[in-house]
Every structure is written in C-alpha cells, then in structure tokens.
Amino acid sequence: MAFSSQKPRLSVNEYVAGIQSGNRFILSKAITLIESELSADASIADQVLQQVMPVTPNAFGAKDKAIRLGITGVPGVGKSTFIEALGNYLVTSGISVAVLTVDPSSQKTRGSIMGDKTRMTMLSQHPMAFIRPSATGTYLGGVARKTREAMLLCEAAGYQVMIVETVGVGQSETEVRDMVDFFLLLMLAGAGDELQGIKKGIIEMADALVINKADGDNTKNAKEARQNYTQALHLLPPAESGVVPAVFLSSATENQGIEDIWQFIKAFEQTTTRNHYLQKLREQQNLQWFHKTLHSLMVKALSQQENMQSMLPAIEQQVRQGILPATQAARQLLEAVFSKT
Numbered sequence: 440m441a442f443s444s445q446k447p448r449l450s451v452n453e454y455v456a457g458i459q460s461g462n463r464f465i466l467s468k469a470i471t472l473i474e475s476e477l478s479a480d481a482s483i484a485d486q487v488l489q490q491v492m493p494v495t496p497n498a499f500g501a502k503d504k505a506i507r508l509g510i511t512g513v514p515g516v517g518k519s520t521f522i523e524a525l526g527n528y529l530v531t532s533g534i535s536v537a538v539l540t541v542d543p544s545s546q547k548t549r550g551s552i553m554g555d556k557t558r559m560t561m562l563s564q565h566p567m568a569f570i571r572p573s574a575t576g577t578y579l580g581g582v583a584r585k586t587r588e589a590m591l592l593c594e595a596a597g598y599q600v601m602i603v604e605t606v607g608v609g610q611s612e613t614e615v616r617d618m619v620d621f622f623l624l625l626m627l628a629g630a631g632d633e634l635q636g637i638k639k640g641i642i643e644m645a646d647a648l649v650i651n652k653a654d655g656d657n658t659k660n661a662k663e664a665r666q667n668y669t670q671a672l673h674l675l676p677p678a679e680s681g682v683v684p685a686v687f688l689s690s691a692t693e694n695q696g697i698e699d700i701w702q703f704i705k706a707f708e709q710t711t712t713r714n715h716y717l718q719k720l721r722e723q724q725n726l727q728w729f730h731k732t733l734h735s736l737m738v739k740a741l742s743q744q745e746n747m748q749s750m751l752p753a754i755e756q757q758v759r760q761g762i763l764p765a766t767q768a769a770r771q772l773l774e775a776v777f778s779k780t
C-alpha cells in the first residue's frame with residue numbers, strides 16, 4: 440500500500456463549508472484535491488463536488504447564474520492583458536471573477552506557454568478575484584476535466600464570472616468551448632488568419648471576435664479588420680444562440696473597448712436565458728461531459744482487464760507484421776476479452 444507524504448486532507452464537510460463561505464484558501468486546497476492523481480483524493484473530491492453542486496448558482500432553477508466565459512487567441516495576442524483589463528473592470532463594478540486556464544502545453548516537461556510569465560498582477564491581488572494557474576495532466580481531456588471541476592467549485596464559492604482562458608493553438612479551444620456559455624476569440628489586425636493559426640472552425644465557434652491592440656499606428660488596420668470580419672461572419676450560418684456574433688475593437692493596454700464587450704456578453708446572457716438556449720447548451724454540455732468521462736473510464740477499466748493485458752502483445756505483433764488487419768484485430772481482441780470475463 441502506498442502512503443502519501445502529503446499533509447492530511449480536510450474532511451469533506453470542512454471543504455464544503457469552506458468553499459461555501461467563500462474561503463479562498465480552502466477553495467484552493469479543494470482545487471488541488473481535484474487535480475490530485477491519488478485515488479483516495481478522487482473519492483473525497485467526488486463527495487465535495489456532489490455536495491456543493493446542487494447549491495451552486497448554476498443548479499437549474501437557481502436565480503443568478505454565474506456567467507461562464509471562454510477566451511482564446513494565439514500567444515501574444517494579449518489574452519492575459521485583456522483578462523486583466525476585463526477582470527479589473529468587473530471587480531471595480533462589484534462583480535467577482537475567477538480566472539482558470541486550460542493550457543495544452545502544460546503536460547510537457549518544458550513548462551507551459553502561459554504559466555512562465557507573471558500574469559494579471561493587479562487582478563491577482565484583488566480580494567474579489569481568484570486566479571488559478573493551469574492544471575497539469577497527462578492528456579488534454581484530463582486538464583479540461585480538472586478545469587471544469589475547478590470552475591464548479593469557484594461557482595459554489597460564489598464567483599459570478601468564470602473566465603476560462605486557453606491558447607488558441609489546437610484542440611484546447613474545443614475543450615473550452617464545451618464548458619462555457621460564451622466564447623470570445625481575440626485576434627490581431629493584419630496578421631492574416633493563417634499566420635494567427637486561426638482556422639475557420641474556431642471563428643464559427645465564437646460568439647464574438649475582438650481585434651485587440653487597436654491602438655496607435657494599428658488603429659486603422661484594426662478598423663479595416665473589423666469590417667472584413669463582420670462581413671465574413673455574415674456568410675456563416677445563423678448562430679444557434681439566436682444572437683448574431685459581433686466584432687469588437689479593443690486596446691487591453693489602454694482599457695479601451697472593454698465595457699462594450701462586457702455589455703454584449705450581458706445582453707447575450709439575457710437573450711439566451713429568455714430563448715432557453717443557455718439552459719439547452721448547459722444540459723447538452725453536462726451530458727457530453729458525462730459521456731466523455733464514461734468513455735474514458737470504460738477504456739481504462741477494459742485496458743486493466745487481466746486477459747486484455749495478456750492477449751494484447753501477441754495481437755499487436757500480428758498487426759505490426761501485417762498478418763492481421765487492425766480493425767479485425769481490435770474486434771477479435773474485444774470478443775476474446777468479453778468471452779473470457
């Protein structure tokens with residue numbers, strides 16, 4: 440039996456009470472628990488989540504939902520500066536904010552794209568803001584799961600706006616899109632979509648585009664880009680939300696454009712609450728989350744089956760040598776595993 444050298448955990452009740460009273464220290468500890476790979480922690484984490492979830496502002500029927508906002512864009516576009524500006528605007532208006540990140544690079548030993556620099560220094564010191572650096576995990580879905588559960592805990596602690604940030608360089612945008620209400624894509628003028636690594640699919644996922652760094656010499660380019668993107672958005676099929684995506688200009692360093700974007704997000708939330716899109720979206724996301732988790736647990740359980748482990752090497756060898764086609768090999772293996780269990 441393996442013993443953990445870590446300090447003893449709190450009890451489930453202590454976590455739950457601490458989170459619900461908005462104790463940031465306990466909230467942090469609870470997120471650490473969720474991020475833990477130890478199975479003993481997983482069981483406590485499950486109980487904590489289960490107890491806080493029905494009383495979060497997002498339980499169906501609750502009056503005030505926390506807004507879940509996803510923000511993406513290539514490295515250097517200004518995400519952390521923008522989140523700092525938006526976050527400061529919100530906390531100054533009396534709205535509390537939690538910032539979480541899904542960092543696709545954090546699994547690599549070289550460290551993360553986002554985590555190496557000091558980020559959001561002002562916001563991180565504000566008592567109404569909670570900033571949690573990226574979770575680490577062995578695969579992107581694992582990181583996303585931890586971020587999603589961390590988000591639920593932050594909501595239970597009473598934070599009113601969740602900002603989930605990710606670098607727009609790959610699959611992580613889809614993971615974040617699937618856990619938020621509103622998805623914001625930050626862009627640069629004149630860089631060209633390809634240069635920014637932006638695929639059409641990502642633009643289609645966005646509820647609003649923001650051309651950042653619309654200041655100084657860049658202002659004219661930014662205005663042109665805004666026109667071009669507005670036209671491009673008109674060519675897309677109508678958004679399921681019922682709200683036509685808009686293109687904004689911002690200067691995160693000069694705090695320009697932030698309020699307009701926030702007003703758009705608020706209006707989006709009101710419209711989609713009225714037309715029931717928001718509830719449908721969240722139900723769909725919950726279900727999708729369940730199926731993804733179920734799928735990964737089934738794969739894990741199956742791969743741990745003794746006869747799977749004993750039969751696998753021989754079948755792999757036949758596939759490698761081209762003796763057995765891959766599809767047939769996979770089917771045969773599964774049939775053999777089930778027939779012996």
Ligand code: GDP
Binds near residue numbers: 518
């Ligand atoms: P991230 O990698 O997307 O998080 O980008 P950062 O927020 O770290 O910003 C990258 C660089 O762009 C920094 O040097 C910022 O000061 C700068 N930057 C961010 N927003 C703006 C802006 O609106 N205007 C200008 N001129 N520079 C900005």
